[in-house]
Amino acid sequence: MVALVLFQRATGRELWHLALPGQASDKATRDALLDLQDAGKARPDGWARGRKLWCLTKVGHKEAARLLPPGTKLSAVREQAPSAGYDEHALDVAATAGHLTRAGHGSPLTLTTELRHPVPGRTARYADLVLRDPGADVPVLLVEVDRDNETVGQLVEKLSTYTAWCERLAKGADKIRAKAARHQGAAVHDHRHWRTVYPPTGHEGYPPVALVLVPGRKRDRPGTRPLTPEQQAAKAERDHQRLLRRLDAVEDGSAAYWSPRPYPFAGVTAGNYHLALPVVATTLHMLDAHGADAAVWRRFGRDGWHTLTGALDNPDGDRLLAVERRAAAAARRAREQAEREASRPVCTRCEAKLTDAEWDRARWGELVCSSCQQEEADRKRAQRAAADAETAAAEAASAKNTGSWWRRS
Structure with missing residues (x-):
């Protein structure tokens, strides 16, 4: 029930990954839904993608709300309207949440949907899904699920809005000190509003944003012959390649937000990530095929595919800076020693x-x-x-x- 109260409607497959990620199939979840139906706490609510949709009754919704921490954002009670269509985007968000949970990143108690991020003078940004799990390998993750119904420019604008929100000063922050802290590494975040909302990320930079791309589904015209398995596989590959090209375009267009700043030190190749927005991306197809704990994540600005924790790491950030500065100090000492030896009487x-x-x-x-x-x-x-x-x-x-x-x- 806890999982279902967050997403309003879902099929047994999404609830399986959220509620019982250790099970080999969704049978136990479907059996549990039938038990909840017998108890008057859940009911079927149509079909989606060949599977039965479920939602909570008012009784089930009220009971599930008591199991969650106070202040948790809950979905509304679903009224009985069999003619109403289902929201495929909401199902994809639930599926993404299930993959994260099954990979050990969060649980229904640490997930929130449609969380508002207001920015003065701009339209507030509502994150499709937010993972907030202090002390975990991934303590915070803002998830945007795109069903191929927005332009590349709109996705870039989303990242710019997140950056603007992360740059908001905390209430009562000293503007002069905050401006000076921009050149002091991690100290810049001590003056920012986001630190009062989310736990420390464990890495340099702002709270990370994950883009999950899904190919848009077009309704078949009446009388259209279904695709053969071979045609379905070919279409899936075309969709996948198109989404990867879409990722490339979003990456190129948003470089100003995720790029690390160069340090003004000679011989330093490390990047300053403290003012950067970490952006990772994948497709729901890759999550379905391999899971969120596999190397299915691409970090904007880097080549190849990585695990989620690997993608969020900054091996070319502060750690490399410390190594390079130690090497520079050792080289300086060696040079000074050589000069001293050259002048030794x-x-x-x-x-x-x-x-x-x-x-x-x-x-x-x-x-x-x-x-x-x-x-x-x-x-x-x-x-x-x-x-x-x-x-x-x-x-x-x-x-x-x-x-x-x-x-x-």
Whole structure:
């Protein structure tokens, strides 16, 4: 019930991934829905994609609401209107939520739909799905599901709106300090409103946005012959390639929002992601085929496909900056040492280079190394010893002569 109260209507397949992701099939979910129907808490509400749609009754909706934290945004109670069509976009959002949950990213208790992000002077942005799970590998993720019914420009505008929302200052923030913090790495976020709404992302940059693309479904004309399996496979491949080209166009058009800024340091290739909007993208077809924990995510600005956690990481961000700055500091020390060695004086006697201690002593005296100083000291000591010996011998001889004269007298 908790999963169903978030999305209003869903089939057993979407609810399977949300409520019982560990099950091998959706049979247990369908059985649970039948039990809820017998208890008067759920009822069928039409069909979608060959599967039965379900929604909660007023009794089930009220009971499910009590299981959720206060303030959780709930869907409205679905009135009995069998003639009303179903919202395929809502089903795709529920399917995306199910794939994230099954991959270990969030749960029905950490998911919210249609969350408002107001921006002064612009139309508020409602995120299709928001994952908010503090302390998890992916603590926050804003999800936009596109059914191929918006232009590339509209998708780019969505990313610009998210960027503008992330740049909003927190209530009472000092504008001067906030402006100065733009050049202080992570300190920039201490002044931003988004930090009061979402938990820390665990990475540099704003809260990440995920784009999930779905090929638009066109209603077949009456009398149209169904596609053969081969034709369906060919169409699916064409749709997939078209969506990938669409991703390329959105990536190119939104580079101003997701691109890291260059650092003004020589020899640094790391990017400053603190003012960038991390954008990852995939297709619902890839999620269906491989799951959200597989390498099905593309990070705007990078090549290849990655896992979600890998795509959100910034290996060329602060960690690389620290490595490059340590390397630059080591190179600077080596260069300074080489320059010092090149200017190191030599002993004026033996021409050996002076040690640091000898160099310091030499600043107030002669440029002589310790060995030559020791040799000079030994030579002088030997000279003094020889002189002392001569003096002693002379005194001894004088004393002997004086003693002999007295004896003769």
